Amino acid sequence: MTQGAQQSNGFVLHGRRFRENSRILELFTQDEGRIAVVARVSRRKGGANTSHFQPFRKLEIQWRGRGELQNLQSAEELEHFTLTSYASLCGLYCNELILYLVSKFIPMPHTYNSYQETLGILARGESFEPALRRFEIILLEELGFGLDLEIDHLTGQLLAESEHYYFHPAMGLSEKNPGKGGFKVPAESVSAIRENDFSRQSCTKGVKLILGSAIDRLLDGRVLKSRQLFRDMVKIKS
Numbered sequence: 001m002t003q004g005a006q007q008s009n010g011f012v013l014h015g016r017r018f019r020e021n022s023r024i025l026e027l028f029t030q031d032e033g034r035i036a037v038v039a040r041v042s043r044r045k046g047g048a049n050t051s052h053f054q055p056f057r058k059l060e061i062q063w064r065g066r067g068e069l070q071n072l073q074s075a076e077e078l079e080h081f082t083l084t085s086y087a088s089l090c091g092l093y094c095n096e097l098i099l100y101l102v103s104k105f106i107p108m109p110h111t112y113n114s115y116q117e118t119l120g121i122l123a124r125g126e127s128f129e130p131a132l133r134r135f136e137i138i139l140l141e142e143l144g145f146g147l148d149l150e151i152d153h154l155t156g157q158l159l160a161e162s163e164h165y166y167f168h169p170a171m172g173l174s175e176k177n178p179g180k181g182g183f184k185v186p187a188e189s190v191s192a193i194r195e196n197d198f199s200r201q202s203c204t205k206g207v208k209l210i211l212g213s214a215i216d217r218l219l220d221g222r223v224l225k226s227r228q229l230f231r232d233m234v235k236i237k238s
Contacts, residue, residue, distance in 0.1 A: 093226035130198035
């Protein structure tokens with residue numbers, strides 16, 4: 001990275017305290033992908049400028065530096081997506097996926113646009129399941145792990161029509177059980193992903209199994225706090 005000032009729109013994914021008057025912010029930017037910056041907190045303003053550093057706020061960001069950790073020069077809020085209850089956990093889920101799966105300094109324009117669109121849907125109180133599934137699909141594709149749902153991974157032939165298939169997160173779909181690591185999924189769930197149509201409630205479980213297992217493979221054992229918080233909230237409200 002060069003030392004010249006750079007500028008882009010972006011979002012704060014996560015922040016933590018760094019020394020007395022600074023924070024380290026993990027950012028997801030439109031032009032540069034994921035970056036980490038040191039941001040100074042103003043003591044004279046009582047730390048009021050930290051409101052910019054909260055998640056789900058679109059910022060115009062300027063930074064400077066080289067190496068893994070840059071220096072934040074300025075951050076101006078452009079838009080605030082207000083997320084509450086389940087919506088906030090869905091937003092946190094997206095943030096964690098980007099933090100864990102997206103490498104630094106690699107532009108991810110399709111994922112960025114999908115992330116921003118997902119926040120808008122969540123803020124408007126629309127159904128979150130279709131939004132999350134579309135975000136997961138775009139993220140997997142831009143990471144280079146898009147799902148091939150047309151070829152039988154055991155035979156290399158086009159999949160024949162069937163009422164169900166078997167999915168293995170490391171290999172893909174098959175008409176036959178691949179053994180350990182594979183599981184049965186309804187054909188309508190596979191069609192939902194192919195068609196990017198998640199309106200049918202009957203497809204929800206199968207779609208989540210397919211995409212969730214593909215993402216878990218990339219997470220490689222890392223635990224998402226958002227998933228546990230979501231389970232806890234469901235228990236409290238049930």
